Amino acid sequence: xxxxxxxxxxxxxxxxxxxxxxxxxxxxxxxxxxxxxxxxxxxxxxxxxxxxxxxxxxxxxxxxxxxxxxxxxxxxxxxxxxxxxxxxxxxxxxxxxxxxxxxxxxxxxxxxxxxxxxxxxxxxxxxxxxxxxxxxxxxxxxxxxxxxxxxxxxxxxxxxxxxxxxxxxxxxxxxxxxxxxxxxxxxxxxxxxxxxxxxxxxxxxxxxxxxxxxxxxxxxxxxxxxxxx
Amino acid sequence: xxxxxxxxxxxxxxxxxxxxxxxxxxxxxxxxxxxxxxxxxxxxxxxxxxxxxxxxxxxxxxxxxxxxxxxxxxxxxxxxxxxxxxxxxxxxxxxxxxxxxxxxxxxxxxxxxxxxxxxxxxxxxxxxxxxxxxxxxxxxxxxxxxxxxxxxxxxxxxxxxxxxxxxxxxxxxxxxxxxxxxxxxxxxxxxxxxxxxxxxxxxxxxxxxxxxxxxxxxxxxxxxxxxxxxxxxxxxxxxxxxxxxxxxxxxxxxxxxxxxxxxxxxxxxxxxxxxxxxxxxxxxxxxxxxxxxxxxxxxxxx
Numbered sequence: 001x002x003x004x005x006x007x008x009x010x011x012x013x014x015x016x017x018x019x020x021x022x023x024x025x026x027x028x029x030x031x032x033x034x035x036x037x038x039x040x041x042x043x044x045x046x047x048x049x050x051x052x053x054x055x056x057x058x059x060x061x062x063x064x065x066x067x068x069x070x071x072x073x074x075x076x077x078x079x080x081x082x083x084x085x086x087x088x089x090x091x092x093x094x095x096x097x098x099x100x101x102x103x104x105x106x107x108x109x110x111x112x113x114x115x116x117x118x119x120x121x122x123x124x125x126x127x128x129x130x131x132x133x134x135x136x137x138x139x140x141x142x143x144x145x146x147x148x149x150x151x152x153x154x155x156x157x158x159x160x161x162x163x164x165x166x167x168x169x170x171x172x173x174x175x176x177x178x179x180x181x182x183x184x185x186x187x188x189x190x191x192x193x194x195x196x197x198x199x200x201x202x203x204x205x206x207x208x209x210x211x212x213x214x215x216x217x218x219x220x221x222x223x224x225x226x227x228x229x
Numbered sequence: 230x231x232x233x234x235x236x237x238x239x240x241x242x243x244x245x246x247x248x249x250x251x252x253x254x255x256x257x258x259x260x261x262x263x264x265x266x267x268x269x270x271x272x273x274x275x276x277x278x279x280x281x282x283x284x285x286x287x288x289x290x291x292x293x294x295x296x297x298x299x300x301x302x303x304x305x306x307x308x309x310x311x312x313x314x315x316x317x318x319x320x321x322x323x324x325x326x327x328x329x330x331x332x333x334x335x336x337x338x339x340x341x342x343x344x345x346x347x348x349x350x351x352x353x354x355x356x357x358x359x360x361x362x363x364x365x366x367x368x369x370x371x372x373x374x375x376x377x378x379x380x381x382x383x384x385x386x387x388x389x390x391x392x393x394x395x396x397x398x399x400x401x402x403x404x405x406x407x408x409x410x411x412x413x414x415x416x417x418x419x420x421x422x423x424x425x426x427x428x429x430x431x432x433x434x435x436x437x438x439x440x441x442x443x444x445x446x447x448x449x450x451x452x453x454x455x456x457x458x459x460x461x462x463x464x465x466x467x468x469x470x471x472x473x474x475x476x477x478x479x480x481x482x483x484x485x486x487x488x489x490x491x492x493x494x495x496x497x498x499x500x501x502x503x504x505x506x507x508x509x510x511x512x513x514x515x516x517x518x519x520x521x522x523x524x525x526x527x528x529x530x531x
Contacts, residue, residue, distance in 0.1 A: 079446035
């Protein structure tokens with residue numbers, strides 16, 4: 001599904017590479033934690049998968065496509081296969097929950113009928129069926145992140161990227177959110193989650209890829225967080 | 230692509246920066262008015278040139294009994310001199326036609342011209358008006374050739390052309406036209422910068438939306454179309470207002486102001502409305518869209 005072949009990435013603003021020689025393969029419907037200290041390259045991995053950045057060396061292959069060679073007019077089609085969730089939710093504050101989720105479908109040209117069918121279904125999946133007409137600022141942090149997940153998942157992407165999704169949430173809320181991500185993963189969606197949350201990683205017992213200064217220092221099939229700050 | 234949603238985004242964008250939107254509309258309108266005025270003045274000049282140059286004669290006044298000019302040598306033109314001048318004129322390739330106007334004919338024309346001012350007629354001695362050759366040229370702008378050839382000739386009192394007056398008038402009109410175009414160029418730059426700024430601010434205020442569009446895989450066209458439509462709408466409204474102002478100014482200055490007072494000049498009519506105005510408006514819309522497009526390329530990533 002996702003293959004990194006000795007990928008390096010150097011940003012023009014920094015002399016130190018953000019990633020160097022990263023070789024990783026992530027199979028379809030895997031659940032993967034990306035761990036490591038700040039600046040270790042976790043976000044760069046996610047940005048490369050989204051084709052927000054091109055690798056400076058090596059190849060990033062997603063669903064049999066070398067993303068560096070993807071012409072820019074085909075990037076939207078790639079991104080429709082990938083959902084993203086961020087630590088800061090990134091909801092549109094002037095739209096309701098339903099409108100926020102529908103937005104993701106409308107802007108890729110989905111029909112009204114598809115929107116009417118998919119949005120309530122997805123809101124139910126994330127457990128927000130009763131809050132469709134609320135505004136984001138009327139919701140708790142955990143609920144807002146569920147809206148963000150609904151928006152990322154409403155088009156049924158094959159890959160879901162989560163960049164510190166529990167970073168702004170308390171532990172109890174985080175557990176609920178992880179259950180949701182786990183449920184999405186069980187539908188066959190590949191989930192890649194960058195996190196600092198050791199409790200969550202330890203409790204899930206899923207594959208853990210640890211990065212340090214741009215290198216993969218650990219790749220365990222059923223790992224724990226294992227990183228001492 | 231859902232057209233309704235794109236149009237809604239466009240409307241929201243226009244309202245969000247209302248003051249800037251209005252500034253752009255006004256600038257586009259004034260620019261279009263000035264460019265249009267420049268074009269109309271040019272048209273007027275061309276029309277007048279055609280009309281007047283066709284009627285222009287070069288007049289070669291011949292010496293009378295009391296002409297003070299040295300070429301007259303204190304005496305009236307002789308028959309021999311008169312014949313020489315005529316044959317010289319008729320031999321010149323740029324001369325189309327030569328009329329001779331005797332002193333008596335000149336007096337008749339004079340009386341006709343000033344029939345409403347009997348005092349002027351009364352004070353003129355019928356024999357005092359000089360006889361002349363009226364020369365029509367193939368190219369009226371080349372009257373200087375006639376002037377250089379005949380100004381020093383024996384028996385010639387004066388070489389004169391209405392062109393001297395017209396030239397001053399045309400110079401004035403050309404000045405207006407150049408001024409209008411110069412202003413218009415300045416305004417085109419101002420309009421480009423304003424549109425640039427407006428779209429930049431619109432892109433900035435919608436960066437949250439466009440950021441999400443990008444992440445969920447909206448196509449470039451879908452992300453950028455509302456901005457381009459904003460440019461098109463603003464350009465169109467500005468062009469419509471500018472065209473209206475131009476029509477109003479033409480009516481006010483030409484039809485109400487000049488035409489009743491200067492009946493001798495054939496002023497432009499309204500035939501340019503269906504031909505020139507749509508082109509100008511189209512140019513204004515295209516200009517706004519291109520300016521928006523350039524800005525959007527810079528300020529929305531894909």
